[in-house]
Amino acid sequence: MFQSSTRDIPATCSIPKHVAIIMDGNGRWAQKRHLPRLTGHLKGVDAVRSCVRSCVERGIEYLTLFAFSSENWRRPKEEVSYLMRLFNLALEREVARMQENNIRLRVVGDLSAFDEVLQQKIIKAQKFTELNTALTLTVAANYGGRWDILQAVRKIIVEHPAIHPQELTEQLLTSYMVMANYPEPDLFIRTGGEQRISNFLLWQLAYTELYFTDTPWPDFGPRQLDEAIKSYQQRERRFGRTSAQLAPESATGELP
Numbered sequence: 001m002f003q004s005s006t007r008d009i010p011a012t013c014s015i016p017k018h019v020a021i022i023m024d025g026n027g028r029w030a031q032k033r034h035l036p037r038l039t040g041h042l043k044g045v046d047a048v049r050s051c052v053r054s055c056v057e058r059g060i061e062y063l064t065l066f067a068f069s070s071e072n073w074r075r076p077k078e079e080v081s082y083l084m085r086l087f088n089l090a091l092e093r094e095v096a097r098m099q100e101n102n103i104r105l106r107v108v109g110d111l112s113a114f115d116e117v118l119q120q121k122i123i124k125a126q127k128f129t130e131l132n133t134a135l136t137l138t139v140a141a142n143y144g145g146r147w148d149i150l151q152a153v154r155k156i157i158v159e160h161p162a163i164h165p166q167e168l169t170e171q172l173l174t175s176y177m178v179m180a181n182y183p184e185p186d187l188f189i190r191t192g193g194e195q196r197i198s199n200f201l202l203w204q205l206a207y208t209e210l211y212f213t214d215t216p217w218p219d220f221g222p223r224q225l226d227e228a229i230k231s232y233q234q235r236e237r238r239f240g241r242t243s244a245q246l247a248p249e250s251a252t253g254e255l256p
């Protein structure tokens, strides 16, 4: 039988272990207030800080935030350079706070596109916080789901040039993706009203519960996070099985 890598059934009526968020709607939040789009991004950083705190308080172990997609380079030059400046500043200012709060920071994506100073700051911040255990905060920057799959395949070809097609399994491919050792996201949230994935975690979202809200990212606070978690807790995660198979009385052993 085909062995799917998605076999375990995590408990649903609990706090999600891994939450992945597309933080969207900064620009429209600002424009609605007749402010420059950049102000929306600045407010977005405050929302990140609040969201990280809320996740720690709720016992969420992994928070993955989409900060800059591989397609966002298409934006006006000034907006891209402002976002890079904000990223630089946030790294400088927030790392000490992360350390205090036992938060491990990881940045995933094609980091080679960033300037040398930013790359060094990322490496330093990751190293500084690598032993922390309360929350793994992963920032996806110059990330694309297609890029992630492709970089994994390329690495496999380099490291196993003579691999037999049957040896290329879901497990092997997963182990080369940038979030190899994480549990797959339980809950995906997209703020800002759009209902699409925009090349975020294409491989990892296969069985994630999806939640879309019109709230723009700068307005996304603890109350909105709790609403998303509540919606998640009402879902039945079947992973291909029937509802009856999940009922406790039918659980006579390991699930198929």
Ligand code: IPE
Binding pocket: 023, 024, 025, 026, 027, 028, 029, 067, 068, 069, 072, 083, 192
């Ligand atoms: C998300 O907000 C932030 C980034 C993509 C960096 P947007 O800037 O996409 O905001 P909208 O969608 O234009 O409102």
Ligand code: IPE
Binding pocket: 022, 023, 024, 025, 066, 067, 068, 069, 072, 194, 196, 198
């Ligand atoms: C997705 O938002 C990327 C991030 C939030 C970083 P976009 O605003 O770039 O997505 P599209 O263009 O509306 O699909």
Ligand code: MG
Binding pocket: 024, 025, 026, 192
């Ligand atoms: Mg957007």
